[in-house]
Amino acid sequence: MIAVDWGTSSFRAFRVDRSGAILGRTSSRLGILNVARGEFAGTLRSAIAAWLAEGETDILLSGMVGSRQGWVEAPYLPCPAGPAEIAAALVPVPFEGARARLVPGLTDRDGDGVPEAMRGEETQLLGAMDAMRGAGVACLPGSHSKWARLAGGRIASFRTYLSGEAYSALRGGTILGRMMTDGPPDAAAFADGVARSGQAGHLLHHLFGVRTRGLFGTLADDASASYLSGLLIGHEVRAALPADGHVSLIGSATLTALYASAIAHCGGTPRVMDEDAAARGLALVADAG
Amino acid sequence: MIAVDWGTSSFRAFRVDRSGAILGRTSSRLGILNVARGEFAGTLRSAIAAWLAEGETDILLSGMVGSRQGWVEAPYLPCPAGPAEIAAALVPVPFEGARARLVPGLTDRDGDGVPEAMRGEETQLLGAMDAMRGAGVACLPGSHSKWARLAGGRIASFRTYLSGEAYSALRGGTILGRMMTDGPPDAAAFADGVARSGQAGHLLHHLFGVRTRGLFGTLADDASASYLSGLLIGHEVRAALPADGHVSLIGSATLTALYASAIAHCGGTPRVMDEDAAARGLALVADAG
Numbered sequence: 314m315i316a317v318d319w320g321t322s323s324f325r326a327f328r329v330d331r332s333g334a335i336l337g338r339t340s341s342r343l344g345i346l347n348v349a350r351g352e353f354a355g356t357l358r359s360a361i362a363a364w365l366a367e368g369e370t371d372i373l374l375s376g377m378v379g380s381r382q383g384w385v386e387a388p389y390l391p392c393p394a395g396p397a398e399i400a401a402a403l404v405p406v407p408f409e410g411a412r413a414r415l416v417p418g419l420t421d422r423d424g425d426g427v428p429e430a431m432r433g434e435e436t437q438l439l440g441a442m443d444a445m446r447g448a449g450v451a452c453l454p455g456s457h458s459k460w461a462r463l464a465g466g467r468i469a470s471f472r473t474y475l476s477g478e479a480y481s482a483l484r485g486g487t488i489l490g491r492m493m494t495d496g497p498p499d500a501a502a503f504a505d506g507v508a509r510s511g512q513a514g515h516l517l518h519h520l521f522g523v524r525t526r527g528l529f530g531t532l533a534d535d536a537s538a539s540y541l542s543g544l545l546i547g548h549e550v551r552a553a554l555p556a557d558g559h560v561s562l563i564g565s566a567t568l569t570a571l572y573a574s575a576i577a578h579c580g581g582t583p584r585v586m587d588e589d590a591a592a593r594g595l596a597l598v599a600d601a602g
Numbered sequence: 603m604i605a606v607d608w609g610t611s612s613f614r615a616f617r618v619d620r621s622g623a624i625l626g627r628t629s630s631r632l633g634i635l636n637v638a639r640g641e642f643a644g645t646l647r648s649a650i651a652a653w654l655a656e657g658e659t660d661i662l663l664s665g666m667v668g669s670r671q672g673w674v675e676a677p678y679l680p681c682p683a684g685p686a687e688i689a690a691a692l693v694p695v696p697f698e699g700a701r702a703r704l705v706p707g708l709t710d711r712d713g714d715g716v717p718e719a720m721r722g723e724e725t726q727l728l729g730a731m732d733a734m735r736g737a738g739v740a741c742l743p744g745s746h747s748k749w750a751r752l753a754g755g756r757i758a759s760f761r762t763y764l765s766g767e768a769y770s771a772l773r774g775g776t777i778l779g780r781m782m783t784d785g786p787p788d789a790a791a792f793a794d795g796v797a798r799s800g801q802a803g804h805l806l807h808h809l810f811g812v813r814t815r816g817l818f819g820t821l822a823d824d825a826s827a828s829y830l831s832g833l834l835i836g837h838e839v840r841a842a843l844p845a846d847g848h849v850s851l852i853g854s855a856t857l858t859a860l861y862a863s864a865i866a867h868c869g870g871t872p873r874v875m876d877e878d879a880a881a882r883g884l885a886l887v888a889d890a891g
Contacts, residue, residue: 423803424803428818486770486775515837516804531717
């Protein structure tokens, strides 16, 4: 089968066997924001032409391709949801010569009834399900970091933190960013930021400290971006860390390394999963469907 | 005397008598960012030429004009500081025909030793000192909101929250802003945001809810800017509100009204001070000096 992870800014496709083993892969910058309406089928066909020619006829797609801005909108499925529920809610899209279906995103509500939403992460979570033995807490860091609880082989609930996008906006749009100079990631400054997140005072107060520490010379201009990153990730981790401290991390090598370091700093036990969870998750759905 | 409140983006000057009563006023957009190095004396002279011609010879300046980016840098004075300490630390600047002096900004350290800084707000606080009988908590809302504790007629300590600048950056640089449409301030949505700030979960989680509430149709696009504002101000107020709930508000009519509403919502007792605190504060320093 062909597993496609099609997000806002990137396209990744995998040829996988029923066990989830990856036989081939391709990727491009053609995220859904770079694909004109009506061009989704053509874009997909060009990217996977070789595998179609070799006889593949089953395509599963996950991510923002199933959003209102994507190919076809696949309605959100409420939690708890596992491979069976997700397989039963696939949305077919017109594609000549193969069966192409969209994986629905998931929704949940927090304790105060405010809605939650994910698209694409549910597939990565399913891909980590086996390694997590169907239970525990997983974190998928990113612009909108997801913290999900798995139970009984299903995604039971999840919460989102805007940390990644807040970092970019604060760096790009405030006085904090104006004093930052580029430099290599600074592990000591990052750890300093994580430590600060555990001190008294609200995040909005801690943010001003990034400015004053620079002003009073206790934070170098080329270290302050790492400090801000540690401060925000530290706040997120302290708010989301489960009581037993165990967190499986799913995502890019760079981000999972940062989160692993923050989780360990906050007394947790991180475990970094491999990056191909999405392909394995789609194989699992195909198998259940 | 002539009292000048010279900030980053605006210039305001007042002619005041020794009691702080305002006899005349002028203002312009010539904040320090719009004044070239070496042009401070000339800019000031043009703005207050009429009063100088009438015999004024004493000029006190406060705000970012005393920063590294301003006319001359006036070193920060540590808290606690009152009119006497501030008057003893004035920094003269060269100005023919009159005595012109800069009011120093203040510095403090929070419980974890992270430095704090203000420039200009100390003068507004001194101007509110009499009405507050020299004690209590005052809030000066803005890009960098200040919460100061007054005691014994001095500014005892203060904390800064980056709420205003975070609002602008989140609105301008994240998906939250992309769905916001302009509309009149929405008091109900603002109150909704303040209420949300008291619910479970971290600010970084609450921020994502601005997105999902829009996505799921429980927050209108033209109400979400007010909701975000209420959410951030609510977080700040809950973190900073003193035990007795009493807060004197100093600043523009628009901002103090928003903060008064949030403080009342959170169980506090706001009291809005008049907008001319800075002129009165400078008169007090002139009198003490």
